[in-house]
Amino acid sequence: MDTxxxxxxxxxxxxxxxxKAATNLYLTQSAVSFxxxxxxxxxxxxVFTRKRGDLRLTAAGxxxxxxxxxxxxxxxxxxxxxxxxxxxxQQLTVGATSLIWEMASSSEWLEDVLSLQxxxxxxxxxxxxxxxxxxxxxxxxxxxxxxxxxxxxxxxxHRVTGFELVLVSSEPEQDMVSVSDLLWSISIGEPAxxxxxxxxxxxxxxxxxxxxxxxxx
Numbered sequence: 001m002d003t004x005x006x007x008x009x010x011x012x013x014x015x016x017x018x019x020k021a022a023t024n025l026y027l028t029q030s031a032v033s034f035x036x037x038x039x040x041x042x043x044x045x046x047v048f049t050r051k052r053g054d055l056r057l058t059a060a061g062x063x064x065x066x067x068x069x070x071x072x073x074x075x076x077x078x079x080x081x082x083x084x085x086x087x088x089x090q091q092l093t094v095g096a097t098s099l100i101w102e103m104a105s106s107s108e109w110l111e112d113v114l115s116l117q118x119x120x121x122x123x124x125x126x127x128x129x130x131x132x133x134x135x136x137x138x139x140x141x142x143x144x145x146x147x148x149x150x151x152x153x154x155x156x157x158h159r160v161t162g163f164e165l166v167l168v169s170s171e172p173e174q175d176m177v178s179v180s181d182l183l184w185s186i187s188i189g190e191p192a193x194x195x196x197x198x199x200x201x202x203x204x205x206x207x208x209x210x211x212x213x214x215x216x217x
Contacts, residue, residue: 002038005074006071006072008021009024009061010026010065012036013061013065017055018033018036046061070138072088077123086118090119090121091122092113092121093124094124094141094143095114095140096145097132100146105163110124110156117144121196125140132144132150147163148215
């Protein structure tokens with residue numbers, strides 16, 4: 001299977017627009033359309049329906065999405081594995097959402113791993129929340145950094161760090177009751193809250209980031 005066809009398929013699915021997908025992939029729109037047609041020929045079934053500018057996945061397309069993601073992840077990991085130089089004995093693939101990767105503590109944890117295992121090559125992947133559990137169970141990643149460990153059997157979990165969530169509002173001096181009133185006003189269509197200027201909101205919550213890994217078979 002041509003990986004370019006898979007990347008194009010996933011990008012079109014994400015943007016739901018051939019023109020936007022073409023821009024993101026640095027291709028012409030006709031090239032994107034050609035790739036999708038080639039994929040449909042190989043699969044023997046349409047993957048998108050196109051009606052009056054409304055682009056949607058077919059039932060077959062919906063079923064094909066996780067396979068396309070899995071193939072690309074496996075191919076990327078294979079390329080990394082075979083490219084390891086003699087200085088590295090093993091590769092560790094770590095997955096997390098983009099939000100977790102933005103935390104400074106994630107980089108610090110990776111540095112700690114490298115200091116303990118200097119002969120390991122580290123590979124990181126940004127995943128959606130929906131991909132986390134499958135990526136770990138299907139061995140596309142070795143470790144997950146997550147604030148919401150999957151509730152699955154045979155997983156080992158180790159707390160890495162803690163972090164504080166702070167709610168913000170454009171309105172000063174807010175409490176939980178007044179924010180609930182503002183959100184209710186928005187839900188019924190009243191322009192009660194403007195989100196262009198963030199002001200610290202006097203409420204916070206603590207959460208923890210854990211490293212989660214599957215037990216060895």
